[in-house]
Amino acid sequence: MDYLAGLNPQQRAAVENTQGPAMIVAGAGSGKTRVITYRVAHLIEKGVDAFNILVLTFTNKASKDMRERISKVVGPEAKNLWMGTFHSVFAKILRVEAEKIGYPSNFTIYDTDDSKSLIRAILREMQLDDKLYNANFVYNRISSAKNNLVSHVEYMQSAEIQAEDLSNKRPMLGVIYETYTKRCFKAGAMDFDDLLFKTNVLLKNHPDVLNKYQQKFKYLMVDEYQDTNFSQYTIVKKLAAAYQNICVVGDDAQSIYGFRGANIQNILNFEKDYPDLKVYKLEQNYRSTQNIVEVANSIIANNKNQLEKNVFSENESGDRIKVSRAFTDNEEGKIVAEAIVQDRSSNGLNYNDFAILYRTNAQSRAMEEALRKLSVPYKIYGGLSFYQRKEIKDLIAYFRLTFNPSDEEAIKRVINYPRRGLGDTTVDKIIVAADQHNITMWKVIQDPQKYIAGRIANQLNDFAMLIKSFQAESKKLDAYETALYISQHSGILKELHTDDSIEGRSRYENIQELLNGIKEFAEREDIEDRSLAIFMQDIALLTNDDREDDKLKDTVSMMTIHSAKGLEFKNVFVVGLEENLFPSQMSLNSRTDLEEERRLFYVAITRAEKKLTLTYATSRYRWGTLTNCEPSRFISEINAKYLELETVKAPKTSIGSDSFDGERRSWSQQRDSDSFSKPKPSVSGTATSVSARPKNTMLPTAHIPTPGFRPDAANAFQNGMEVEHEKFGFGKIINLEGTLPDVKATVFFQGLGNKQLLLKFAKLRIV
Numbered sequence: 001m002d003y004l005a006g007l008n009p010q011q012r013a014a015v016e017n018t019q020g021p022a023m024i025v026a027g028a029g030s031g032k033t034r035v036i037t038y039r040v041a042h043l044i045e046k047g048v049d050a051f052n053i054l055v056l057t058f059t060n061k062a063s064k065d066m067r068e069r070i071s072k073v074v075g076p077e078a079k080n081l082w083m084g085t086f087h088s089v090f091a092k093i094l095r096v097e098a099e100k101i102g103y104p105s106n107f108t109i110y111d112t113d114d115s116k117s118l119i120r121a122i123l124r125e126m127q128l129d130d131k132l133y134n135a136n137f138v139y140n141r142i143s144s145a146k147n148n149l150v151s152h153v154e155y156m157q158s159a160e161i162q163a164e165d166l167s168n169k170r171p172m173l174g175v176i177y178e179t180y181t182k183r184c185f186k187a188g189a190m191d192f193d194d195l196l197f198k199t200n201v202l203l204k205n206h207p208d209v210l211n212k213y214q215q216k217f218k219y220l221m222v223d224e225y226q227d228t229n230f231s232q233y234t235i236v237k238k239l240a241a242a243y244q245n246i247c248v249v250g251d252d253a254q255s256i257y258g259f260r261g262a263n264i265q266n267i268l269n270f271e272k273d274y275p276d277l278k279v280y281k282l283e284q285n286y287r288s289t290q291n292i293v294e295v296a297n298s299i300i301a302n303n304k305n306q307l308e309k310n311v312f313s314e315n316e317s318g319d320r321i322k323v324s325r326a327f328t329d330n331e332e333g334k335i336v337a338e339a340i341v342q343d344r345s346s347n348g349l350n351y352n353d354f355a356i357l358y359r360t361n362a363q364s365r366a367m368e369e370a371l372r373k374l375s376v377p378y379k380i381y382g383g384l385s386f387y388q389r390k391e392i393k394d395l396i397a398y399f400r401l402t403f404n405p406s407d408e409e410a411i412k413r414v415i416n417y418p419r420r421g422l423g424d425t426t427v428d429k430i431i432v433a434a435d436q437h438n439i440t441m442w443k444v445i446q447d448p449q450k451y452i453a454g455r456i457a458n459q460l461n462d463f464a465m466l467i468k469s470f471q472a473e474s475k476k477l478d479a480y481e482t483a484l485y486i487s488q489h490s491g492i493l494k495e496l497h498t499d500d501s502i503e504g505r506s507r508y509e510n511i512q513e514l515l516n517g518i519k520e521f522a523e524r525e526d527i528e529d530r531s532l533a534i535f536m537q538d539i540a541l542l543t544n545d546d547r548e549d550d551k552l553k554d555t556v557s558m559m560t561i562h563s564a565k566g567l568e569f570k571n572v573f574v575v576g577l578e579e580n581l582f583p584s585q586m587s588l589n590s591r592t593d594l595e596e597e598r599r600l601f602y603v604a605i606t607r608a609e610k611k612l613t614l615t616y617a618t619s620r621y622r623w624g625t626l627t628n629c630e631p632s633r634f635i636s637e638i639n640a641k642y643l644e645l646e647t648v649k650a651p652k653t654s655i656g657s658d659s660f661d662g663e664r665r666s667w668s669q670q671r672d673s674d675s676f677s678k679p680k681p682s683v684s685g686t687a688t689s690v691s692a693r694p695k696n697t698m699l700p701t702a703h704i705p706t707p708g709f710r711p712d713a714a715n716a717f718q719n720g721m722e723v724e725h726e727k728f729g730f731g732k733i734i735n736l737e738g739t740l741p742d743v744k745a746t747v748f749f750q751g752l753g754n755k756q757l758l759l760k761f762a763k764l765r766i767v
């Protein structure tokens with residue numbers, strides 16, 4: 001079995017020991033995922049039926065990659081593995097078992113938008129202040145209750161929770177939760193958290209079902225175990241109870257979903273749950289250069305809460321970590337784009353070898369713009385999914401209604417799209433009537449004369465007939481023909497066709513693309529049921545990463561750090577390393593949050609195999625205003641010996657060029673602001689004219705005489721001034737002593753700490 005040759009002794013032990021509980025907690029890049037992959041292959045090679053193996057991964061992409069690798073060892077058997085994210089695997093099980101918990105098997109999955117829209121509707125109906133009961137807040141509160149397996153009944157009964165809500169002046173949260181749950185149920189819909197919550201309900205209340213899946217999944221494996229929440233933990237524990245063949249792998253240093261209820265205790269509890277647990281240690285990092293591994297180790301050492309780990313690399317020591325400073329976010333994009341172009345051509349790399357990672361999705365804009373300017377192809381992962389686009393969601397809402405006409409959010413979405421005289425007032429009336437009679441909206445729509453007064457009965461009848469005709473056609477036609485029929489007869493295709501704007505055309509093309517996708521699906525030979533209902537089933541769970549079409553394209557990958565978990569790239573840029581952005585502003589209030597943010601940084605840098613670049617801008621647009629930024633504390637936590645500080649020359653663009661338009665405008669708008677004022681320099685001259693410039697404004701230096709250091713200007717330097725040194729990069733003067741011409745400065749350089757410099761030799765430049 002030569003696949004075992006690709007494992008070190010510890011990895012091999014973990015792969016070969018297939019019986020009983022096992023856990024691997026080890027640092028990034030040490031081969032945890034590889035162990036799971038080979039372990040599955042090994043089980044199958046040993047004769048275990050692939051149908052009896054369940055592997056839970058963090059993303060659909062991860063499971064797809066893993067399945068491909070396994071099939072290289074075991075062949076087509078790999079197809080029969082149960083493998084996917086928690087949500088997709090348990091959605092699949094719930095489809096089979098839904099009726100046992102009172103749901104139709106064709107239940108709709110509400111995505112976050114649907115959930116929030118329903119919450120907003122409920123808030124309106126209850127006439128609650130939508131600032132106090134902000135929909136996002138309510139959504140998160142309900143989500144966290146579900147992920148901790150607190151039902152709406154338990155929520156209302158818990159004195160502790162009630163007291164908490166009361167002290168936060170939001171006593172109605174329990175009632176909202178209850179109404180939300182009932183409305184989802186009536187609509188035959190589950191939200192994302194329900195896919196886990198209801199699985200727990202199912203396994204708890206139906207011992208026969210639990211037994212069935214315990215027998216089915218004789219072997220369980222979970223990757224990225226550190227990011228499971230209580231709801232996921234409980235499912236795994238229940239399923240593994242009969243055979244205890246459970247193997248989990250994770251890294252406490254990479255736990256980055258605490259904000260969403262992931263509980264690192266799940267790792268620590270594992271030993272208690274399974275007393276005869278075997279623990280494996282992996283210490284060698286195979287992914288990254290020594291420098292990168294050491295930087296990662298030194299960063300995470302700043303966290304107090306962590307399990308002791310030793311991670312080393314035997315790879316080459318590699319380049320130092322590059323730190324680049326930019327003046328603006330646009331400039332930052334340019335630096336990254338240029339570096340990619342240059343590195344690709346000088347080192348013969350592919351675009352695929354590069355990844356740009358950021359803290360928040362909003363940062364992608366400046367990067368995209370810069371990449372486009374240089375014609376660098378890129379793909380944004382985890383961004384707005386194709387299936388989240390408005391036009392696609394509209395058409396899909398019609399599909400949803402065809403298979404589940406109780407779906408309230410789908411009705412609201414398309415009852416008046418394209419327009420047919422059924423506006424908000426009508427929808428409100430339908431909702432009220434449905435509520436009064438305790439029936440679904442669909443029931444009201446089918447029999448409007450009975451439930452609603454007014455002159456809209458005809459239109460409602462027409463709408464009901466339309467949906468019924470879709471239902472009838474779907475029984476006769478294949479998936480593609482049904483989809484085409486619906487897109488034509490709903491009026492959506494025509495509506496988009498008449499829109500001649502560029503956006504309108506692209507929306508029309510997107511619909512065509514969806515139809516093409518369905519056609520492909522309808523022609524697949526490897527699945528039995530190729531109906532539109534099946535195509536539709538878990539569309540809400542798909543992300544941007546799941547589309548096949550551009551799999552083979554050579555593109556730079558762009559994503560948030562959260563989406564980059566488990567992945568690796570030759571050359572990684574982590575951008576936006578600024579205080580209040582990364583670490584994020586919200587994390588600065590508590591040690592727990594800051595440590596999670598630091599773990600996120602650890603995840604980011606450990607994605608890199610060969611080369612790592614960190615960038616920051618001294619100003620960027622945030623929430624519509626130009627904001628000054630300080631470099632992230634994370635940069636200064638890195639031992640300077642690993643760093644190569646690169647100063648980006650101020651852009652030479654002349655005033656009036658496009659790229660500086662924004663900055664000039666904002667400068668003139670903001671010049672009175674206090675934060676821009678600088679201490680008045682004591683000496684006049686060239687240095688003065690520069691240092692008098694407001695801090696961090698983006699006036700191109702081409703228009704400002706750049707001072708080289710002249711000894712007679714030494715007294716232009718003052719405490720607190722920001723300076724640039726040829727070798728050490730940017731720093732801040734924290735002390736000056738001595739008299740001219742022998743003034744000695746203590747300068748703090750990011751990442752390097754304090755340096756003492758004799759001004760007459762140091763060639764400092766005031767920035």
Ligand code: ATP
Pocket residue numbers: 006007008011026027028029030031032033034035251254285286287565566567568606
């Ligand atoms: P992360 O914590 O980031 O998820 P991981 O511990 O899951 O990392 P893997 O992704 O499994 O690590 O492995 C990292 C890289 O090292 C992969 O490219 C993998 O193929 C390689 N690798 C792992 N073990 C070995 C080995 N024994 N020999 C050669 N390469 C290995």
Ligand code: MG
Pocket residue numbers: 032033034223566
């Ligand atoms: Mg992994």
